């Protein structure tokens with residue numbers, strides 16, 4: 501049916517009508533007083549969302565651009581960095597770091613498994629010369645649905661003392677608590693089309709004091725992504741370059757909605773969506789990819805054995821207008837992923853479970869009690 505699309509992928513995520521309406525306006529000049537007021541409000545609210553006292557920088561980039569900015573502003577060619585790689589995004593940060601001439605050591609884990617904190621610990625402890633300048637970690641690895649132990653890895657980084665921690669929080673920020681100041685996370689990157697409930701086009705970077713100190717001596721080339729330029733402008737409630745003004749209108753409204761809901765409620769909602777999705781999928785006789793203990797609050801990866809993942813996805817799309825994500829790289833065709841990030845509610849999850857059941861039946865899969873998926877999800881919501 502036309503205009504009845506249910507977007508259940510881990511980005512772009514659904515956008516509330518309030519946000520769409522806020523964007524449907526003529527742009528205003530970004531050097532105007534009116535824009536300055538908006539910038540002031542969004543900076544305050546971004547700081548609230550990041551649980552930080554330091555101004556968060558908004559850039560006109562996707563999440564990858566925010567991470568690239570987070571890497572190149574604080575390092576110099578030849579610097580030694582550790583990069584956690586257990587999925588598509590971790591691999592990407594390793595590739596970017598290599599392109600810029602950093603000395604990259606990848607700490608690998610199998611896709612679907614979390615990074616091993618002890619490996620970071622032993623590498624960092626062995627580095628008596630303090631040559632490791634940064635540890636780059638993906639918190640919620642969207643390609644596999646695995647949540648890495650950011651707190652544990654961060655503790656090892658803090659014990660080292662010299663290295664910065666640079667975090668891809670693209671699908672954890674706004675879905676679970678990422679206490680930037682409390683944990684002393686140096687650089688935290690995220691993107692609009694994930695937990696922010698707005699369309700793609702903005703990236704965000706939170707930067708702590710230690711990272712700003714490293715910025716002073718970092719020599720990798722940068723211009724558009726030079727966070728020092730952005731920092732100066734943000735401090736004056738301005739922007740270094742022309743911002744995507746209508747998207748900023750949307751961001752302003754989305755942040756207001758988040759404040760109305762409250763941080764704890766947002767995190768609780770995502771946790772319930774995660775648990776209900778996992779319970780529903782299991783009750784329908786499908787296997788989850790990745791263990792419950794390391795499950796991302798933003799996305800649930802499913803590895804069906806008796807039905808083709810891509811058949812499930814295409815049937816869900818054709819019959820029910822529900823978009824699910826496929827697998828990436830070697831997981832293409834092997835898994836599908838249900839996004840439950842941002843503007844997603846319990847009704848959406850119940851809908852997905854009901855449609856998934858009908859889809860499995862259509863594909864000849866009947867090894868479950870009718871209604872089992874919805875019932876299991878419901879049980880989580882009732883608890």
Ligand SMILES: *Cc1c(COP(=O)(O)O)cnc(C)c1O
Nearest residue numbers: 562563564589640642670671691
């Ligand atoms: C979506 C995503 C990104 C950013 O991807 P873009 O397409 O550049 O926005 C980075 N990391 C993770 C974990 C993501 O899910």
